[in-house]
Amino acid sequence: MAPRTTFAAAACTVAAAALFLTACGGGSHDDKIAATTPASTPPPTTTSSSPTPTTAPGAPTFDFPSDVKITIDADTTGDKTKDAILRDQGYGLDATYVAVTKLDKNLPLFTTYMSESALETWSETIDALKKNGHNISGSVHYYDRKVTINxxxxxxxxxxxxxxLYDKDxxxxxxxxxxxSSDDFILHSSLMRKSKDGTWVTATDNSQEGVARCQP
Known part of the structure; x- marks a missing residue:
């Protein structure tokens, strides 16, 4: 089956080359091209009564375009360290999508929260989008986040x-x-490292599409 978007294809291709992803795929493109306004966004797959990481006091400002919405469930645990990890991991996701929408792999927020192979992978994904004359539009929802510490x-x-989430010319x-497609539901596993200033930074990310745990 053809990759769902240039964005998804680029991420899968680059990550697979770096031995991050265990599976890549996605639904195929329709022949129809939508107008500038993307399809309506449904309610999130899961809900949370807790605030998302980007609404927390002192959170960085993430400047998304009006046609892109990133929803990250807080998934707080009550454990101070675990919640700090989830907060920074959420910031990393937001920062990555801001970098993607701006097609700017040198964006300071992006390079603050992403490092090592994760930074390289997403930087190459941004390069691939620029080469293909594409960006993204629509919504992404992250949920059921769980932490283990070592x-x-x-x-x-x-x-x-x-x-x-769609490609946009x-x-x-x-x-x-x-x-x-069921491949639109993806299970991720990220390695986080604590930096000298106490920030938890995403170093690697493994992904598998179509996993039952993530499907409604």
Missing amino acids: GSQAGVTYCENERY TKSGKVLTTTP
């Missing part, structure tokens, strides 16, 4: 629903709609 390192597993502004 000293100055931690693992975070989490789910992603990218069913309503940067010249025309038109959005390419896609056929829904």
Whole structure:
């Protein structure tokens, strides 16, 4: 099956080359091209009564365009260290999408929260989008985040629903709609490292599409 978007294809190709992803795929493009306004965004796959990381006091400012929405469930645990890891991991996701929408792999927020192979992978993904004349439009939802700690390192597993995330042609502004697929639901496993200033930074990310745990 053809990759769902240039964005998804680039991420899968680059990550697979770096031995991050265990599976890549996604639904195929529809022949229809949508207008500038993307398809309506449904409610998140899961809900949380806790605030998302980006609403916390002192959170960085993430400047998303009006046609991109990133929802990250707080998934707080009550453990101070684990919640700090989830907070910074959420910041890393937000920072990555801001870098993608700006097509700027040198964005300071992005290089603050992403490092090592994760930074390299997403930087190459941004380069691939620019080369293809594409950006993104729509919504992504992250949920069911869980943390394990091992000293100055931690693992975070989490789910992603990218069913309503689409490619957008940067010249025309038109959005390419896609056929829904179970591969739109992705399970991630990230390695986080604690930096000298106390920030938890994403170092690597492994992903597998179509995992039952992440599907509604």
